[in-house]
Amino acid sequence: MKLAEALMLRADHQKKVEQLRQRLMRNAKVQDGEQPAEDPQVLLGELDDAIAQLTSLIQRINRANSATDFGDNTTLTDALAQRDTLLTRRNVLSSLVQSASITHDRYSRSEVRFVSTVNIANLQRQLDSISQEYRLLDSRIQALNWQVELIHM
DSSP states (O other): OBHHHHHHHHHHHHHHHHHHHHHHHHTSOOOTTOOOSSOHHHHHHHHHHHHHHHHHHHHHHHHHHHHSEEETTEEHHHHHHHHHHHHHHHHHHHHHHHHHHOOOOOSSTTSOOOOOSSOHHHHHHHHHHHHHHHHHHHHHHHHHHTTOBOOOO
16 A cells, blocks of 8 residues: 555544544433433444554554655655644744734724734745745655555554
8 A cells, every 4th residue: 555545544534533523422411311322332442443543554654654765864754844844834924924914994093003013025925935845845745655655564
């Protein structure tokens, strides 16, 4: 199985765990004298099985990421960390640009006037650059995911 396929399977397992959580919450309590639509003990058993499968899959994915060369003396795990931090920086800068760009209409001179404390054009250039770097890195990661075989345990 390719790493990309395992990542899609991981997403499926995560959805299943979330669905089981929701079903458990819906059946956690009932009106006195009523029966739950589904037996919570059975659902808990299904949840344990789903989490065990998810754990095993995540372990295999992590092993593959750690063992896969990404170039420049780095691993796929290193590239994933870099991609995650680029995304974090991009999101912060995007929020900052949006917040600093909001104009407040003033209806009279006595109303408070707001001014931006940051250079929006400079931040937008940084944001564009980080976005491009993120896209390029993500493309390399995605391409590699379809080449790497998942490590068997």
